[in-house]
Amino acid sequence: MVDDVFYMKLALQEAFKALDKDEIPIGAIVVCGSKVIAKAHNLTETLCDASAHAEMQAFTAASNYLGSKYLKDCTLYVTLEPCAMCAGAAYWTQIDRVVFGAYDKKHINVDKKTLYHPKTQLVGGVLEDECASVISDYFKNKR
Amino acid sequence: MVDDVFYMKLALQEAFKALDKDEIPIGAIVVCGSKVIAKAHNLTETLCDASAHAEMQAFTAASNYLGSKYLKDCTLYVTLEPCAMCAGAAYWTQIDRVVFGAYDKKHINVDKKTLYHPKTQLVGGVLEDECASVISDYFKNKR
Numbered sequence: 001m002v003d004d005v006f007y008m009k010l011a012l013q014e015a016f017k018a019l020d021k022d023e024i025p026i027g028a029i030v031v032c033g034s035k036v037i038a039k040a041h042n043l044t045e046t047l048c049d050a051s052a053h054a055e056m057q058a059f060t061a062a063s064n065y066l067g068s069k070y071l072k073d074c075t076l077y078v079t080l081e082p083c084a085m086c087a088g089a090a091y092w093t094q095i096d097r098v099v100f101g102a103y104d105k106k107h108i109n110v111d112k113k114t115l116y117h118p119k120t121q122l123v124g125g126v127l128e129d130e131c132a133s134v135i136s137d138y139f140k141n142k143r
Numbered sequence: 144m145v146d147d148v149f150y151m152k153l154a155l156q157e158a159f160k161a162l163d164k165d166e167i168p169i170g171a172i173v174v175c176g177s178k179v180i181a182k183a184h185n186l187t188e189t190l191c192d193a194s195a196h197a198e199m200q201a202f203t204a205a206s207n208y209l210g211s212k213y214l215k216d217c218t219l220y221v222t223l224e225p226c227a228m229c230a231g232a233a234y235w236t237q238i239d240r241v242v243f244g245a246y247d248k249k250h251i252n253v254d255k256k257t258l259y260h261p262k263t264q265l266v267g268g269v270l271e272d273e274c275a276s277v278i279s280d281y282f283k284n285k286r
Contacts, residue, residue: 045212051199051203051235056194059192059194060192064191064192067191068191069187069191083234084227084230085227085228085229088226088227088228088229088231089193091226091227093194109257110258114252114253
């Protein structure tokens, strides 16, 4: 749990990089063993690509680093609960753990837990307040 | 419906390109109005990326072509029913229509219909037999 907080802080740093680009501030990292092998942040506006979520880029970068489609012994840390697309991508990677910060309160009609691979452990609410406030502050400033 | 068959044949051509690369043969195209603006096929092995499904690449290419995250007036044609990841990606694009060939009989535990944007029309079973047999033949040859 101490480790989860440590790594979530790195994911939060990525969220702030997204904020600097006027993107919805969501960050993600992939850790293999204890090594950070991928860092990414939301780039949907910059890349003009609705699928350029932090998680998707982190998965692609981690697979590239490992030379494997499967993210064995890996954990995804992401500041917001993954959407259906990203949960579905996590399924294909068979990643060991997905740890997220803030809960997604917008898309609650879909039971996203069913989308993960059965062997993936899901943990929510790590640094929840910090992860949630960076996003809510962003939208407040947009109004 | 005649148009759907016409465009699905183009998606099938993409599936055969995947087959030539010893990839699971799934192809996709995106049509905007009546113009084909993206063609793609499954490249998960070639790119060593579990998210490199035909649909994901087709969405990214189509957005790049249109200069928009949103695929307005567009239809995705794909030879196999999209997985949760790809349905989730379709949600973000708000694409008008998703037309698929073969039904995915493997991942029936998830109600994928709920993952699409409410305004997306979903049509299945276009050239179903042709789309299914290219995949089943691939797996038969692997055994």
